[in-house]
Amino acid sequence: MSKRKLTRQQRWRIEKIQAERTKRASRHDVDDDAALGAGEYGPEREGRVIAHFGRSLDVAASEDGTHTRCHLRANLESLVTGDRVIWRLGEEGSGVVVARRERENVLERPDARGLLKPVAANIDQILIVFAVEPAPHANLIDRYLVAAEATGITPVLVLNKIDLLPDDGGELKALLDRYEALGYPVVEATTQRQDGLDALHARLTERTSVFVGQSGVGKSSLIDRLLPDEALRIGALSEDSRKGTHTTTTARLYRLPSPVADDGGELIDSPGIREFGLGHLSEDEVTQGFIEFRDHLGHCRFRDCRHRQEPGCALLAAVERGDIDAARFDSYRRILASLST
Numbered sequence: 531m532s533k534r535k536l537t538r539q540q541r542w543r544i545e546k547i548q549a550e551r552t553k554r555a556s557r558h559d560v561d562d563d564a565a566l567g568a569g570e571y572g573p574e575r576e577g578r579v580i581a582h583f584g585r586s587l588d589v590a591a592s593e594d595g596t597h598t599r600c601h602l603r604a605n606l607e608s609l610v611t612g613d614r615v616i617w618r619l620g621e622e623g624s625g626v627v628v629a630r631r632e633r634e635n636v637l638e639r640p641d642a643r644g645l646l647k648p649v650a651a652n653i654d655q656i657l658i659v660f661a662v663e664p665a666p667h668a669n670l671i672d673r674y675l676v677a678a679e680a681t682g683i684t685p686v687l688v689l690n691k692i693d694l695l696p697d698d699g700g701e702l703k704a705l706l707d708r709y710e711a712l713g714y715p716v717v718e719a720t721t722q723r724q725d726g727l728d729a730l731h732a733r734l735t736e737r738t739s740v741f742v743g744q745s746g747v748g749k750s751s752l753i754d755r756l757l758p759d760e761a762l763r764i765g766a767l768s769e770d771s772r773k774g775t776h777t778t779t780t781a782r783l784y785r786l787p788s789p790v791a792d793d794g795g796e797l798i799d800s801p802g803i804r805e806f807g808l809g810h811l812s813e814d815e816v817t818q819g820f821i822e823f824r825d826h827l828g829h830c831r832f833r834d835c836r837h838r839q840e841p842g843c844a845l846l847a848a849v850e851r852g853d854i855d856a857a858r859f860d861s862y863r864r865i866l867a868s869l870s871t
């Protein structure tokens with residue numbers, strides 16, 4: 531969807547680089563084939579990518595969760611954190627990934643050239659964090675919800691810093707009721723109380739989650755509390771940076787510790803993922819992303835209705851009747867307007 535046009539020279543350079551990559555890759559493959567055939571690798575095992583650095587990956591074995599640094603067979607397209615894979619252990623303690631299982635879903639982000647690139651896969655829920663302070667614009671929550679709906683991954687709203695909530699709940703409570711009425715799960719949290727994350731813990735159990743949300747809402751604070759073994763988390767990062775990898779952009783999968791063995795749930799985190807939702811969306815994705823519109827879409831008088839002021843517009847009629855919340859419809863209009871700027 532990039533509007534950018536490449537010059538002939540740029541195109542030529544990209545093609546040249548790709549040709550070189552393919553050549554290099556097929557050379558690796560010949561080596562791999564020889565090694566795999568010669569029995570230098572163990573039997574095929576299931577695993578999950580927990581971090582990736584170019585064509586190097588860390589894979590957690592499904593049976594016991596142990597980590598192995600693996601390389602990728604050259605004929606495989608690149609993998610992302612969260613991918614489920616088939617891999618084989620080599621003699622020297624490193625392994626090779628030989629196949630990727632089909633992805634249930636994938637999170638994508640535009641790269642520097644504006645092309646969508648996958649950053650993480652097989653996620654069960656997107657936790658959209660917002661807070662009492664800085665207070666959210668309904669518009670921003672809707673934007674995150676639309677982006678989540680476009681991926682097919684379940685969104686969950688997490689209201690953090692409820693220690694700052696006024697006794698009567700204030701406007702925020704009213705806002706939350708609106709989303710709960712639409713069917714979205716809402717979880718309240720605070721890092722300021724010992725039991726403040728109990729509801730969140732319950733929500734994370736047995737699922738793979740990502741946290742997104744605007745700056746200052748407390749994502750880092752929540753994740754610090756959920757993964758208290760900071761040495762493990764930071765240690766893993768500094769080991770990567772010694773190897774000169776981009777620690778700030780790579781996504782990592784963490785197993786959450788739990789009092790009950792093995793039901794702890796998993797978290798995939800990276801700065802790129804935290805910013806998810808603020809990137810490109812198409813007009814159709816925005817329209818489909820307002821879930822309460824779905825029943826009405828297709829019932830406008832004009833097939834190409836854009837739901838502005840067309841006569842016989844089913845959406846406008848639903849707003850008029852009160853079946854669609856006027857504030858949500860207003861938010862829809864604003865998000866659409868922001869697409870064209």
Ligand SMILES: Nc1nc2c(ncn2[C@@H]2O[C@H](COP(=O)(O)OP(=O)(O)OP(=O)(O)O)[C@@H](O)[C@H]2O)c(=O)[nH]1
Pocket residue numbers: 690691692693694719720721722743744745746747748749750751752804
């Ligand atoms: N009162 C209160 N403050 C909190 C709570 N959680 C986090 N904070 C504070 O909110 C501020 C921002 O928290 P961060 O965890 O850095 O927020 P973030 O979402 O990671 O922000 P970015 O890193 O900018 O994306 C910090 O000063 C935290 O101490 C909470 O539950 N209650």
Ligand SMILES: [Zn+2]
Pocket residue numbers: 830835836837838840842843844845846
């Ligand atoms: Zn319409």
